[in-house]
Amino acid sequence: MTIKQFLQSKIFRCIAVLLCIALISGGLLAILNDLWAVDDEILIQRGIESVCGKGVNLKQVISQETIEYESGSVQQVLLLDTNEYLIKALGKHGFQEGNVSVYVLFALDGSKYAVKNVAVADYSSSQTLMSKITDTGLSKFVGLSEQTNINPSEIATGASYSSTAIKNAVNSAIEYMQTINMEG
């Protein structure tokens, strides 16, 4: 088969069409991937909006390291321009040992601090009943400054494991506040 014959054959046409479509779609996706990239800044801003609503901005990132506690860990500590602390904490022992991470907002008043708001940030895919966690349930944490032993059924009926993980996360965040408060 000569090159000319090959160029006119059906096989060449098939390959050429497929390659063209693949190249065009690959290029399109590469451009969109750059255009719609999600970086840390957007993630932090998204977290702030989920807890405080719009109009609040980041003042300072205090810590990005994971600090392990007994039943959870603190992943991120942020200081907002309203002088409130926002802590992203992860709670263990959810449904099928999955995790739930939450944003906990602390209002500061001199050396005193108290939970002002809680919002779910992320959860592992095994947490199938997360739709049962509502704002009313999460508002049970508001005002706390000590670790709580709240009954999971008070947060959400029917999703007790996921609620336990949320409770663990909030407790870890409170524990972090206690330690930095003691230090100064």
Add this chain to the structure above:
Amino acid sequence: MSTIFLIIIVAAFINNAVLVQCYGICPFLGVSKKMGNALGMGLAVTLVMAITCLVTFPIYNYVLIPLGLEFLEIIVFIFVIAALVQMLEKVIKKFMPPLYNAMGIYLPLITTNCAVLGVAETVMDTTAMETIFHLSQGQFNVGHAVIYGIFLGLGFTLAICLMSGLRDKVDKLEMSKHLKGFPITMATASFMAMAFYVFALVRI
């Protein structure tokens, strides 16, 4: 060893492909009329799942991530699966004719089976898998992925075979003509799913 046992239990029962995660409902409803067909379909899916895990896991973690091409994942996976199924069909036809007679006709259907693409998408997310199986970071490897694929496929086989056994009896019952076919099969599947839901309550 305990990790492997955990993976087997999770893949086959707790995350049962059909009755818990809703993968592969089309063959579950379509090919479950006779036990023989159901078994052939189930084993074909298991084989393809195992090979898919073996191939897509390294492709994603050792090729796409280092190159920063994660966004091409869907296209790459579906093409790898389609090519694998084609090759598998040729190989089985040539070297194992009895096996081809048993499950060859189901192989082309598997390309567009969500269970296969679903398992590829599940196992490639190593962080999620490590949380479920209590592994530390970087410990989930190809071997684990393949075991997960095989037993997810066997869980699918179990569900589809049980269904064909039940349909043998259910289809003979007298009922309104509107309930016949899909509706009554789905109602039966609902009861099976309730039974499998009990596995989800096991603390692992």
Add this chain to the structure above:
Amino acid sequence: MTGSKFKEIAKNGILVNNPTFRLVLGTCPTLAISSSVFNSLGMGLAVTFILICSNIIISALRKVIPNEVRIPAFILIIATFVTVVRMFLYRYVPSLYKSLGVFLPLIVVNCIILGRAESFASKNPVLDSAADGLFTGIGFTLAITLIGIVREVLGAGAFLGYKLWDFSIDYFGNTAGAFLVYGLMIAGFNALYEKFENNRKRRNYIEEMRASSLAIEAGETKATEKVEEKKEA
């Protein structure tokens, strides 16, 4: 495209060939995602968007793509649009991205989209294909949202995330409930469809009878007129 063809495509997509209730295609996302109205709507809109886009492109390229490689080419086009939707949701609607989870990439293997590409878009002009994609998508969205409403109201006692009452049956939030609700809805839709079909047949029959009796009457009058004409003659 004429109005009557447009009407026929709409009727086919939403009622006669409703992908979810009549053809029972794309069952996996229907069962897995329909636990809440918001997710159902999101899934439905995503599928509708992908259906319209892929139908347009496939129909525009239908003379370029060789017959032998049409299925890989269709899958390639569909997969591209699925990836676009996935990136868009990750950037702008993260909550929906999270709750659709693995079923978002699985839209690629949704039989509805490949089915429409193969049976309609690869044979018809662009505008018709776009309309077909739109109405098939609407049919799917309506069906999955209907299941979503039933499951959310019964399973979580809520509608679109707003709590209605404290009463809820967990069964409907699980896969098991999804199977039952979907099955019963297929049965109900079949019964309704048959009733409409029977009514239509009866109406057609009555109209036919009326037409034929009119024809007979007309024939009779003609005949009598002829007789009278003869008499007069």
